[in-house]
Amino acid sequence: MEEKDIEYHGLMAETWDFFRGDTSDWEDRFFFRAMIDQYGQPVLDVGCGTGRLLLDYLAEGIDVDGLDISPDMLAICRQKAVELGLEPRLFEGEMASMTLPRPYQTIIVPSSSFQLVTDEEVAARTMNRFFDHLLPGGVLIMSFMIFGGDGKLSDWRLANGKKRSEDGALVQFYIRGRNDPETQLQHNESRYEITLDGEMIDSEYHQRSPATRWYTQSQALKLFEIAGFSRTQIFKGATMEPALDEDTLFSVLGVKT
Numbered sequence: 475m476e477e478k479d480i481e482y483h484g485l486m487a488e489t490w491d492f493f494r495g496d497t498s499d500w501e502d503r504f505f506f507r508a509m510i511d512q513y514g515q516p517v518l519d520v521g522c523g524t525g526r527l528l529l530d531y532l533a534e535g536i537d538v539d540g541l542d543i544s545p546d547m548l549a550i551c552r553q554k555a556v557e558l559g560l561e562p563r564l565f566e567g568e569m570a571s572m573t574l575p576r577p578y579q580t581i582i583v584p585s586s587s588f589q590l591v592t593d594e595e596v597a598a599r600t601m602n603r604f605f606d607h608l609l610p611g612g613v614l615i616m617s618f619m620i621f622g623g624d625g626k627l628s629d630w631r632l633a634n635g636k637k638r639s640e641d642g643a644l645v646q647f648y649i650r651g652r653n654d655p656e657t658q659l660q661h662n663e664s665r666y667e668i669t670l671d672g673e674m675i676d677s678e679y680h681q682r683s684p685a686t687r688w689y690t691q692s693q694a695l696k697l698f699e700i701a702g703f704s705r706t707q708i709f710k711g712a713t714m715e716p717a718l719d720e721d722t723l724f725s726v727l728g729v730k731t
Contacts, residue, residue: 480544481590481685482523485666485678487546489645490524491554493634497526502617502712505725506582510536513613514579520569520604521587525551525562532560539563541572570600577609583616589686592659597687601701608730614703617712620722621660621688623653630665643670651685659684691717694726703728 482490497503506527510517515537522528522540524547531538532555540562542548548564555562565574569583569591581604591597604614628650635646646669651662662685668676689697691708698706708717709725717724 480546481680481682482542482544483546484680485668485676486664486680487524487544487550489647489666490547491526491550492636492638492645493647494526498530500526502584503527503530505709505712505714506584506615507531507534507536508714509582509613509615509727510538510580516576516578516580518574518578518581518607520581520583521585521590522551522564523547523585525554527582527584528562529555529558529560532562533558539565539574539578541565541567541569541574543568570596570603572603572607574607577607577612579609579612581608581612581614583614586617586619586686588616589618589688592684592687594687597697598700601697605701605703605730610730612730613727614698614730615725615727616694617725618689618691618694618723620690621653621686622722623655623660625652625654625656627652633664641670643668643675653688657684658688660686660688662686691719691721691724694724698726698728701728702730704731705729 517536517538519528519538519540522542528538528540545566548566591600630648630650633647633649637644646667648665651660653660661683664680666678667674695706707727710717710721711723712725
């Protein structure tokens with residue numbers, strides 16, 4: 475793979491679906507689908523990854539394209555699509571510089587993927603790219619997560635561990651990090667280890683500093699307003715309920731008028 479600043483590669487990409495398991499009943503699947511039903515198609519799934527939402531929606535007849543920066547994640551998505559008999563239209567590239575061949579009625583950015591853009595100026599450019607890729611009256615819906623923290627580096631902890639069915643190997647995923655409340659930046663380290671019969675057969679270390687930027691609800695709304703969006707709404711998590719001030723998981727919708 476050519477040298478790029480990409481977090482989701484190697485064992486991180488290979489084990490992404492493995493650790494997530496069945497996501498068919500995740501709340502955001504129904505939330506974004508309801509938004510698509512309300513506001514229309516075509517749809518762009520930004521940060522589509524291995525196709526968690528995109529392939530489900532495509533199988534249901536939704537006119538949806540996907541964008542992701544990671545060739546490893548997109549390769550997995552394409553392989554899954556082949557197994558399902560689907561032919562997704564996928565684009566590899568960064569949110570901030572995307573130039574796609576058609577505009578969209580609805581753009582979704584699930585899983586707090588926008589927060590992977592940690593530079594504030596780049597984040598503003600990204601919002602402009604979203605706006606430019608929408609049809610008049612189109613909508614942008616993004617999920618956000620507030621991390622909070624005290625700036626101290628945490629200890630390593632086991633985030634997940636499962637045995638592979640094909641060979642019985644134990645796959646383990648460890649993480650540690652720190653969240654800086656002054657800069658609102660999260661810094662992450664992760665470690666992947668695969669052992670078989672007590673012997674480590676593969677391992678990989680990832681580091682991102684910074685890894686993500688978090689936004690308060692008012693800051694997220696300001697992003698939309700500066701980019702030119704109107705009629706903004708903020709929702710509790712991935713539900714249709716209005717967000718409360720204390721909610722750390724929320725979604726924002728803006729309309730291009």
